[in-house]
Amino acid sequence: MSWEPKIVGFLCNWCSYRGADLAGTSRIHFAPNVKVIRVPCSTRVEPAFVIKAFQSGADGVLILGCHPGDCHYIEGNYKTMRRVPLLKKMLAQFGVEDGRVRLDWVSASEGEKYAAVINDMTEKVRALGPFKLNNGEGQHDKD
Amino acid sequence: MTKIKLALYWASSCGGCEIAQLQIGEKILKLVEVADIVFWPVAIDVKYKDVEAMPEGSIDVCLFNGAIRTSEQEHMAKMLRSKSKILISYGACANLGGIPGLANLYNRDMIFNRAYLETQSTDNEKKIIPQTSYQVPEGTLTLPEFFNTVRSLPQTVSVDYIIPGCPPEEKTTWLALEALIENKLPPKGAVISHNVKAVCDDCPRKKNEKKVKKFYRPFQIIPDPELCLLEQGILCAGVATMGGCGAPCPQANMPCTGCYGPVRGVIDQGVHFLSAAASIIDSTDPEEIEKILDGIADPAGTFYRYSIPESLLRRARIK
Amino acid sequence: MRRITIDPITRLEGHGKIEIFLNDKGEVANTYFQVPELRGFEKFAEGRMADDMPQITQRICGVCPEAHHLASTKALDALYHVDPPEPAKKLRELLYSAFYVTDHTTHFYILGGPDFIMGPDAPVPERNILGVIAKVGLELGGAVIKTRMRNHHIIHMIGGRGVHPVFGLPGGVSKAINEQERKEIEEIAKESVEFAKLSLKVFDSIVLKNKAYVDMIVSDGYTHKTYYMGLVDANNKVNFYDGKVRVVDPTGKEFAKYSPSEYLNHVAEHVEPWSYIKFPFLKKVGWKGFVDGKDSGVFRVAPLARLNAADGMTTPLAQEYYEQFYSALGGKPVHHTLAMHWARLIELLYAAERLLELSRDPDITNPNIRTIPTKTPDEGVGIIEAPRGTLTHHYTTDERGVIKKANLIVATLNNSAAVNMSVDKAARSLIKPGKEITEGLLNRIEMAWRPYDLCLACATHSLDGPSPVTIHVYDSQGNLVRKLGRD
Numbered sequence: 030m031s032w033e034p035k036i037v038g039f040l041c042n043w044c045s046y047r048g049a050d051l052a053g054t055s056r057i058h059f060a061p062n063v064k065v066i067r068v069p070c071s072t073r074v075e076p077a078f079v080i081k082a083f084q085s086g087a088d089g090v091l092i093l094g095c096h097p098g099d100c101h102y103i104e105g106n107y108k109t110m111r112r113v114p115l116l117k118k119m120l121a122q123f124g125v126e127d128g129r130v131r132l133d134w135v136s137a138s139e140g141e142k143y144a145a146v147i148n149d150m151t152e153k154v155r156a157l158g159p160f161k162l163n164n165g166e167g168q169h170d171k172d
Numbered sequence: 173m174t175k176i177k178l179a180l181y182w183a184s185s186c187g188g189c190e191i192a193q194l195q196i197g198e199k200i201l202k203l204v205e206v207a208d209i210v211f212w213p214v215a216i217d218v219k220y221k222d223v224e225a226m227p228e229g230s231i232d233v234c235l236f237n238g239a240i241r242t243s244e245q246e247h248m249a250k251m252l253r254s255k256s257k258i259l260i261s262y263g264a265c266a267n268l269g270g271i272p273g274l275a276n277l278y279n280r281d282m283i284f285n286r287a288y289l290e291t292q293s294t295d296n297e298k299k300i301i302p303q304t305s306y307q308v309p310e311g312t313l314t315l316p317e318f319f320n321t322v323r324s325l326p327q328t329v330s331v332d333y334i335i336p337g338c339p340p341e342e343k344t345t346w347l348a349l350e351a352l353i354e355n356k357l358p359p360k361g362a363v364i365s366h367n368v369k370a371v372c373d374d375c376p377r378k379k380n381e382k383k384v385k386k387f388y389r390p391f392q393i394i395p396d397p398e399l400c401l402l403e404q405g406i407l408c409a410g411v412a413t414m415g416g417c418g419a420p421c422p423q424a425n426m427p428c429t430g431c432y433g434p435v436r437g438v439i440d441q442g443v444h445f446l447s448a449a450a451s452i453i454d455s456t457d458p459e460e461i462e463k464i465l466d467g468i469a470d471p472a473g474t475f476y477r478y479s480i481p482e483s484l485l486r487r488a489r490i491k
Numbered sequence: 492m493r494r495i496t497i498d499p500i501t502r503l504e505g506h507g508k509i510e511i512f513l514n515d516k517g518e519v520a521n522t523y524f525q526v527p528e529l530r531g532f533e534k535f536a537e538g539r540m541a542d543d544m545p546q547i548t549q550r551i552c553g554v555c556p557e558a559h560h561l562a563s564t565k566a567l568d569a570l571y572h573v574d575p576p577e578p579a580k581k582l583r584e585l586l587y588s589a590f591y592v593t594d595h596t597t598h599f600y601i602l603g604g605p606d607f608i609m610g611p612d613a614p615v616p617e618r619n620i621l622g623v624i625a626k627v628g629l630e631l632g633g634a635v636i637k638t639r640m641r642n643h644h645i646i647h648m649i650g651g652r653g654v655h656p657v658f659g660l661p662g663g664v665s666k667a668i669n670e671q672e673r674k675e676i677e678e679i680a681k682e683s684v685e686f687a688k689l690s691l692k693v694f695d696s697i698v699l700k701n702k703a704y705v706d707m708i709v710s711d712g713y714t715h716k717t718y719y720m721g722l723v724d725a726n727n728k729v730n731f732y733d734g735k736v737r738v739v740d741p742t743g744k745e746f747a748k749y750s751p752s753e754y755l756n757h758v759a760e761h762v763e764p765w766s767y768i769k770f771p772f773l774k775k776v777g778w779k780g781f782v783d784g785k786d787s788g789v790f791r792v793a794p795l796a797r798l799n800a801a802d803g804m805t806t807p808l809a810q811e812y813y814e815q816f817y818s819a820l821g822g823k824p825v826h827h828t829l830a831m832h833w834a835r836l837i838e839l840l841y842a843a844e845r846l847l848e849l850s851r852d853p854d855i856t857n858p859n860i861r862t863i864p865t866k867t868p869d870e871g872v873g874i875i876e877a878p879r880g881t882l883t884h885h886y887t888t889d890e891r892g893v894i895k896k897a898n899l900i901v902a903t904l905n906n907s908a909a910v911n912m913s914v915d916k917a918a919r920s921l922i923k924p925g926k927e928i929t930e931g932l933l934n935r936i937e938m939a940w941r942p943y944d945l946c947l948a949c950a951t952h953s954l955d956g957p958s959p960v961t962i963h964v965y966d967s968q969g970n971l972v973r974k975l976g977r978d
């Protein structure tokens with residue numbers, strides 16, 4: 030069986046999650062590679078979640094939130110906007126390529142955009158190939 | 173009363189933890205009143221095989237410092253674990269991997285190539301790399317092999333207590349030893365420190381709302397002596413680091429670099445610090461944010477100064 | 492072929508192993524001084540911020556973190572093209588002088604000295620600090636502990652932390668001192684000068700007044716005619732903190748004098764497949780193997796080398812002892828390895844006197860301690876005299892100050908070829924066919940490297956932490972016949 034990229038998608042409940050729903054109900058075609066985890070707000074996605082997703086075997090991690098200014102909790106996605114670039118910058122030092130983590134904004138009405146983001150990311154991660162965090166080394170004896 | 177049988181051991185260490193243990197000064201006399209030191213390679217000539225011959229659990233307490241980098245160190249960690257009723261991880265290298273753990277951003281070959289082939293002063297036309305076994309005319313010489321990845325002690329064996337610091341401050345060392353002497357050790361698993369809240373809690377600098385438009389290196393500004401350094405744009409790990417040290421670094425006008433490890437309840441000190449640093453950026457404009465982030469040119473070395481091996485990431489992926 | 496292994500060498504701040512091979516006749520065929528560790532600092536420095544280097548590189552060694560901290564800080568001054576204000580330089584040197592007092596005291600009384608003070612045939616249980624105290628008196632023993640503690644206090648006060656100080660910045664130091672602190676330092680300095688004088692007196696009565704000792708010091712088995720290296724000031728006087736590196740040839744003539752930025756023209760490092768440490772040599776003479784003399788690029792560093800490479804000391808009492816040293820040992824240069832203990836005490840006195848001078852400097856409490864760098868960083872070299880020898884840090888960065896390349900030539904490393912030779916020579920002069928290899932004899936061999944005050948935590952900056960050394964002796968069939976130290 031040929032390898033298929035596995036992507037974990039953290040989707041904000043108030044916007045992107047509904048955007049995804051819309052894409053589904055509108056029968057817009059998008060890649061089946063994203064495993065969706067619903068979060069109450071993009072800011073709920075702590076950097077540790079991203080790393081844990083990789084640890085659990087993800088080849089890419091996608092975070093989708095409400096457009097800037099539209100966050101249900103007002104400041105939430107601004108925090109995400111500051112945190113994710115810094116995390117990406119640091120992950121690069123650990124050998125995690127730029128395309129494996131993506132932050133984007135998708136509203137409840139943007140089914141088309143949702144599909145486009147998913148398809149684009151799936152292809153980018155496919156091009157990067159399978160991912161193994163820390164070369165599978167340095168693991169705890171315990172795990 | 174029978175004396176406590178105490179062992180002290182160093183693995184991949186700089187020796188600073190030994191110096192710190194000696195720094196308790198006269199109190200050491202109080203210690204030897206109640207404890208017999210049964211193994212201490214740096215100062216006492218007890219042979220490894222004597223330790224190997226000791227029955228399981230015959231050492232009451234072992235203080236172990238240094239990270240795990242070679243098979244020999246791993247062997248010693250496992251042996252001392254089985255011989256000791258209480259195994260204490262002493263210092264950042266043992267607890268977290270420490271500064272030598274920064275080597276996990278590279279691998280063994282890269283380290284060797286740099287040391288023996290590339291360094292500017294190396295004169296090595298024949299491209300000689302030290303070998304674990306080498307035939308000289310008179311016989312075979314051997315060198316130990318070392319792991320590709322530095323590990324912490326808790327990643328190697330289970331430990332009962334952690335004494336934080338690089339090295340632990342005198343008072344932290346004494347807190348642990350005193351508890352030991354008075355038989356008042358906390359429940360197993362504890363980090364022994366005067367303050368399990370953040371270093372900020374120890375720090376006398378005034379704290380206000382933290383919002384910055386630019387990050388500075390400590391040498392780029394003369395910081396206000398009264399104000400929190402992080403508020404002044406200097407990346408201070410105090411917010412994400414366990415206290416108890418008394419915050420000597422911020423009091424010397426230098427940021428905390430995180431040697432006491434994560435605050436209680438946090439597993440990954442680096443991302444905790446990273447989140448704190450990101451949250452103080454005063455901007456909602458992606459481009460401006462990028463520009464402000466240019467001020468953090470080495471996030472890995474800043475956020476995980478002492479803790480790469482013990483982090484969720486553990487090491488870099490080398491293709 | 493018989494083989495003797497010394498592993499790990501006790502009371503040595505780091506890991507090490509010495510292998511001695513004997514031939515069919517039972518004579519020494521060859522000796523190998525091996526260091527089994529490497530930590531990779533030169534590699535993982537890459538990608539770090541240059542200005543984090545003083546705090547990162549000092550984790551090479553917890554015995555001499557001050558040396559790495561300051562060599563690194565000086566490399567940053569050069570990297571950022573910034574000249575720190577005088578009070579900052581003085582505070583750095585003041586801390587460094589206090590450090591020298593503690594370090595030389597530790598070495599003489601606790602690590603390398605005990606064998607020497609107690610004599611090689613003293614029973615093992617006496618060859619340590621406790622034996623020394625029994626011999627020199629409890630009062631001096633107390634002074635040893637006090638001197639160490641009080642000078643550590645100075646380090647803490649100025650450096651911000653006791654072990655692993657944090658005060659070094661490109662362009663200065665992070666913190667000034669006040670009048671009250673200055674007064675305290677002055678008191679400690681006065682006591683330290685007295686302590687150093689007393690130590691030299693003890694040395695005089697135990698060692699110099701004893702012909703057997705003096706004969707051993709000047710014996711051929713402990714002598715090597717090599718080049719010597721040390722940092723000197725503008726008048727060619729010994730300086731630990733700053734100056735130019737001066738190299739003298741085996742006859743004592745100046746061979747080279749260079750600024751830190753020129754070090755690559757003068758020093759290169761040789762690699763052997765059987766040790767993780769490298770062997771530095773003088774580039775202009777070349778690597779000729781483990782041999783001494785004018786045609787071999789092997790040079791030595793540390794106390795004896797520093798005195799040999801300079802024309803004297805800047806402080807009055809140390810200068811007196813300097814002169815006495817050379818008149819007693821037959822003029823410059825002195826090639827006797829064991830004289831290093833004496834040289835170390837003269838340096839102890841110099842460090843204490845310098846500490847006192849600096850504590851009385853009216854500028855020392857001046858709060859002007861920072862020059863903020865404004866130039867773009869590119870490349871910088873910093874050299875300092877660590878207690879164990881000339882220490883070089885060299886960084887190349889991008890315009891943000893991120894390290895692209897780091898090269899470190901660590902103090903102890905400079906002596907690695909010489910240590911190998913010294914052990915070989917001592918072994919050759921002591922191990923003779925038919926003669927039993929006793930504990931005392933192996934200890935006499937150990938005495939050949941003790942003076943170097945090896946710090947293998949440092950030497951291995953580049954695998955692992957310190958842990959003491961072993962000697963193995965092998966016969967011509969490769970059987971292990973004697974072993975000293977731990978296994």
Ligand code: SF4
Nearest residue numbers: 186188263264265338
């Ligand atoms: S924790 Fe710090 S002081 Fe202790 S051995 Fe490691 S680097 Fe040295």
Ligand code: SF4
Nearest residue numbers: 372375400401408410
């Ligand atoms: S961030 Fe640093 S300077 Fe600010 S209060 Fe915390 S420890 Fe002190």
Ligand code: SF4
Nearest residue numbers: 417421428429431432
């Ligand atoms: S302030 Fe930070 S770096 Fe300094 S001793 Fe405390 S925990 Fe360690």
Ligand code: FES
Nearest residue numbers: 041070094101105
């Ligand atoms: S609620 Fe959607 S990002 Fe905050």
